Amino acid sequence: MSAGDSPQVETVQAGPSPPAWRELVLIFCLAVATIGSAPILHLADPILAIAVEVLVGIAIVVVVPTYAPAVAIFVLFFQNLFVSILSPLVPLPSDLDFIKGYNFLVCSVMWLATFGLYVLGQRNQSAEVNQIMRWGVITLAVVSLYFAVGFSQNGQPAAVYLRNIVLPLFLFQLSLLTAATYEVRITPFLVTVAVVLISCGYVEFAFRDFWLAITNGYTFWGFDELKATHSGVWEAEMRATGNVPVDLKDRFRFDFLNTPLLEGFGLSKMLRIHGPNMHPISFAYGIGFLALFLFSVGRPLLALAALPLLVLCSVKGALIVMVFVTAAWISTRLLGAVVTLLLGFLGLIAFAILAIRVGLQIGDYHVIGLMGGLNGFLEKPFGRGLGVGGNLSDSYFSIDWGAAQAAGTIDGAVESAIGVLLYQMGIAAFVPLGFYFAVALKAWRLYASSGYLTQGLAGFGVMVVLLNGLFQEEALFAPLALGLMLSLAGLVIGSHARMQSVAREDAEFEHLTRYQPAT
Template structure:
């Protein structure tokens, strides 16, 4: 039944008797905190020591408690910057802060690489279905790596940043897929607890802003960001684009509701945005939208409702769009069926995109202008230019004349649009990662069509909506709590289904002929760690 949830699926298709939630949660959170919480102190003591420890911790998690790996990855995406901010008085220069903020990528990448290596050597599920998915994932990585090499010789730093932004969602997907296909992963208790923690952090920040900034050393953390933005020209570019001239820290957090001129006539005052423990309003907004949907899908509707007001004060259009479209897809599936809903949903997304582009050009929205620049750049060079060429990290970004760009309806380059940037940098090859993500979303949706489990529907249609948002936001595809979080869930639901099918097939085969000895398979035995 589409409108309900199954006890079986409440553990992301765990299947068997469930141990005490505390026995599951406490070790997971302890390992997650230990994995990332002390990195700033270690880095200040010795960068070499911190890098070594972090790599060893990531490898140890995959070998010792493999089913914790997806949970740890999701935790560090949201809470690393909370630890960094709290310990920011120990940091001396902005460059050190930027380096430390990259440890979550290091941890996730090493866990993925270790898991991938074990898969190659037969220590993870290597069924035909898993092999097909992994094969296309490797092809995607190879194409991205080629364009990284092309861009690196032109702008190494920007190419490296875009490489990280593009491959991390794929790493999270494969890490979750291989883990869930090989082991029994009980993700729901952890994700519910993590969602509640994020909601609490959001309300504390909203209601007690000065207290939140004090206990997290927020003024010090954001002070480094101010120095970097001033020296790099980011502030000047933002002020030209938005017309906002911040005076103090709270001014920097103050935005028009949804940051759009379309609502100016409604008399809505500015909103003091909340940024959450990950210190990013857009990333936190996507995280809150995801957890509101996830909590509802696993039978916690009141917790889901508690998250909704935070979406308003995050004031992130993409997060609200994701919430609305996924809920509409759930309702439509119950009324019309999954096939009709998918067709209508895709048509709705296309119509929404066309209307948003048309209106955006009329009002001079710089996201749409950046998308037009990407389209024009694609037509000029359909095979791309290489990662890091164009985008918000390009040198030309800081000299954009936004008044002239609004008059022209385009710019020379691609900014503020993830898909615009991708097609500008990778040309037609951008269809490879985008196509892979869409194919995995369709696979999750097919599971939803046959089972009715809301979480599978969230994974499937959620990825599609975030891909749509990539037309109008860089963060939609490049901020891990947006596309990365959705793909991590997609990997969990697909991997769990593959494992359960394999287990059901083995049980049926075993019951039909118990007298014939069976060889030991390459798939590890079920674990009950997460």
């Protein structure tokens, strides 16, 4: 896989860095051109679109490698905005679904090009990086094996779950190898993205009709309605919730945090905001991540401006990440890193037990789906293959939720990422989960020794998102949830590896210059 574990690492220089504002302009122009052109090219010729996006992804890694992590983050946040704006030109729902896949294509190509250069020795190959990459490749191999098993039974769901599982790994390795080799200045980019996203969120909240008009939202969501009607999703949702939407805004109305536990507090239904990525859960995780990141880099006022949007998204998982990570930061300052880590583990375990117990009492769909996954794991501990079971399975639309609530479980696994992984991959599910947890511990150890809040966010943030995976499919399968956290983890771990390499080279150079031959 690599050229060995030699501690002699040559740090590649990417050339003189342009001023921050100029670099920002270049990144945004490149990112907009990359993903904004995909729908247009696809409408002209899908083969042409694929070819162009592949070439662009390779060119980014070869010519401006330090921009690759930023471009990946941008396309995940904003692709659906471009798709929505151009949706009146899209003829069929199937075309829209295909176009939505270009962000995965771009990210995958950039990862593959970066990985290829790593194998060829053009990226940091220190012992630390090599070890992390080996375990990542093993994880990818195990997931691919279960994809092959599942694809033979149910091809399309298997492909979707493969994409959902491997994309966070791709983002992590892309960021790790890039930051381990080059100096990546990600803070100005993420701050700018945060400003844009916060602005979009408040515009959508205050001027919903205007937002839907300028983004062609009615057309975009119209395709989604057609798909939901034909697939049976709407019928399943109406049976489960008893809600019958009349218009588009009705589809956006949810009980606060989507839980019956708050019914006694007089909290009425609210209009969720979806953000430019057109998905409330993903947008909430993205906003939560950026709010925490802004706090960590000394932008508290901007971070505070993002917090109301979390409430307006009405997503429990993103709020849980905010609470636990903030508590971990405070506890580390007061009690130290080791005590905080132990207390954090106990807190996460206690929260999981309490959530499962309460969820079973109130008939929560996520907990019921988790129980189904655990039962399926016990029945077949070696799994069934990707795509067998889960929200994409045909049986999902025929679930009798009333009977499931009475039984406290279902035949299958839904609404829980970890439940679905255990059901589909069996004991092998602990390979990707264990790898992500090990990455989190690595980032946390860096935080324990440095005190940098960004490293603490990467470490504990991944842990909390993994916890959320018990009760939410999107926690592990939405790129803006686990994917963003792992991307940040790759950046902080890679940056640390690069600095160690530079320090080692400087020490060796100083030793050589001090050497005086005997006369």
